[in-house]
Amino acid sequence: MSNGTLIDIKGVSKFYNGKVCALDKINLAIGKGEWVSIMGPSGSGKTTLLNIISCLDRPSAGLVIVGGADIGRLDHTELTRFRRETVGLIFQQFHLVPYLDALENVMLAQYFHSIADEEEARQALERVGLGDRLRHMPSQLSGGEQQRACIARALINQPKLVLADEPTGNLDQKNEELVMELFQAMHREGHTIVIVTHDPDVGKLADRRVYLEHGSIRSIE
Amino acid sequence: MLPRIIKETFLRRKKWVAVVFLAVLLGASLASSLLTVYGDVSGKMSRELRSYGANILVRPESAGLELEVGGISYTPPSARVLLDEKELPKIKTVFWKNNITGFAPFLSVLAKVNNETVVLSGTWFEKTISVPQLAPRQFANKAAATKEAPTFTTGIKAIAPWWRLQGDWVTEGDLDEAIVGAEVARKLGIAAGDRFNTDYEGKSTMLKVAGVVTTGGFEDSQVFVNLPLVQQLLGISYGIDKALVGALVTPESKIVRSIKGKRPDKMTPEEYELWYCTPLVESIAYQIEEVIPGAEAGPIRQVSEAESSFLGKTELLVLLITGAALTASALGVMAAMNTMVMHRRREIALMKAIGAHDSQVATIFFLEAGIIGLSGGLAGYLAGLGLAQLIGREVFGMPFSFSSIAFPVTLALAIVIALAGSFVPVRRAIKTEPVILLREV
Secondary structure, X not given: OOOOEEEEEEEEEEEEOOOEEEEEEEEEEEEOXXXXXXXXXXXXXXXXXXXXXXXXXXXXXEEEEEOOEEHHHOOHHHHHHHHHHHEEEEOOOOOOOOOOOHHHHHHHHHHHHOOOOHHHHHHHHHHOOOOOOOOOOHHHOOHHHHHHHHHHHHHOOOOOEEEEEOXXXXXXXXXXXXXXXXXXXXXXXXXXXXXXXOOHHHHOOOOEEEEEEOOEEEEEO | OHHHHHHHHHXXXXXXXHHHHHHHHHHHHHHHHHHHHHHHHHHHHHXXXXXXXXXXXXXXXXXXXXXXXXXXXXXXXXXXXXXXXHHHHHHHHOOOHHHEXXXXXXXXXXXXXXXXXXEEEEEOOOEEEEOOOOOOOOOOOHHHHHOOOOEEEEOHXXXXXXXXXXXXXOOOOOOOEEEEEHHHHHHHOXXXXXXXXXXXXXXXXXXXXXXXXXXXXXXXXXXXXXXXXXXXXXXXXXXXXXXXXXXXOOOHHHOOHHHOOOOHHHOOHHHHHHHHOOOOHHHHHHHHHHHOOOEEEEEOHHHHHHHHHHHHHHXXXXXXXXXXXXXXXXXXXXXXXXXXXHHOHHHHHHHHHOOOOHHHHHHHHXXXXXXXXXXHHXXXXXXXXXXXXXXXXXXXXXXXXXXXXXXXXXXXHHHHHHHHHHHHHHHHHHHOOHHHHHHHO
16 A cells, blocks of 8 residues: 655644634645545535645645655745646646647646647547547536546646545546546556545545544544 | 747737737837937927027137127227138038038127117128038048039028018128118118118218018117128228027037036047037037137027027926836736736636746746737837827928837837736736635636
């Protein structure tokens, strides 16, 4: 399962406006190559925890170490570089750039990382079953196809860590299965995966399930 | 990738791109027109101001010791130091010869008319002279030297076109006619067409009043005749007290501070070259001294200083208006870019979330702004050129000449306007953490 710790979260709290407590002294270690599902009701702090792990947000207190780097100590530029080189993000709302086609959306992540390589981007889309949808605009793709394009974009720069926020939240059963097959493939390839989900069927595919409630860890299975 | 993003922005946000383009165009067109005006306004205004009198006085070098009141020499004729009027055409050979709009000699005596003492001034009214071709400091080939000498028409009419005359001008060479100042005409009770007798040291001359001049100045109390008549009265074959020269000049503010007020012999060679090659009233006066031996030329302070101050203020006004127009344009760009950036916050957040650095996001927006700035600048330059020609025709009665500097400067200003106007919105957008933006969508 895991070969050493990739993510080490120690006593992490997050307050909004100094008052609203979204996370309360969270302690969690995630091993390299591990698949962890973060579950819990709405407002339990799942997305906040994911945002902190992905370096999109900073904790109000506590320590977050990802790949040996204390991300709380990184400045704005270092945090951006860390996110670009270490993390692949998958969103519930897909967040594809509407005026770029599927291929260009994947190449955009390459462009910000280093250099855009059309052939590599094409292969990434073929891998997620969109070889015949390369030049389709997001509006011409189904929800499942958009999510697969989003997965191809997340994986194009070979990130150590894949973070997904409700990746199947907007998908029907068939597309959910297709997407989860991709996650299973990623897991087999050794990617560390953290998924935020409400769906018990998605959650049970993970190595561990972390249940949050009112910003605290209720249980870990 | 970058061209694709920029192209899509232009296609998808036509309205806001058009607003930014218009803001840049307005600023650039005003800058272009005012730069064209600025480049030529000194010349145009100086030409206009020349209508109000000469600005350089040329006198004999030692004339400073003579007794002179109100510009009239009271030194006895035998003790007077005079200039040779035959030297005056050389004024049209100085380095800034094309800036010389006219000159007129003056030789005055105090004559009696009906027991009244009046100043009788001999001058040129409208004399055509031959301009010497081989000027000092110039190298001319033999072919040029054998060409027919160019002519130049000068005199009172050239340096004082503002004279209000009742009657006619004196015919050049006619020694029986005079132009009488309004004050003299009133005292003597004469008008155009009348005849009057003058007496100078027993020499009596009957003159016909060709016209009566009113200027509100010293001219109202003088009588003007052709120069040879006064020379005959003084018993000399040539000679003048002074000459007044009208020259198109540039304000002193145009030259570097270190040269101002410095004598030419105290200047470094570089300073001297700059000073000599700038059409300042002092440098043109200096050049006149160079070509007329024994002459002392200097600016008529009252006129030249007022002119310099006026031109300086006009140019400052043009610069201030340009600055205000550019600022207003940049504010317009900022407002439009701010809206554009706000509409694209989701896109910015996404770019940052997938690893875009601040500089990469800023590059996209600044490139878009730069392209709009460049195109707005091009269109603005053309519009400004038209506007400048309109200003030239309506205000000065002639179009402004093409300014080679206006084109690159307008383009540069347009790009600066677009970038400066984009700076605050882009900075605000890229400094926002992506997580905040993602929460909003």
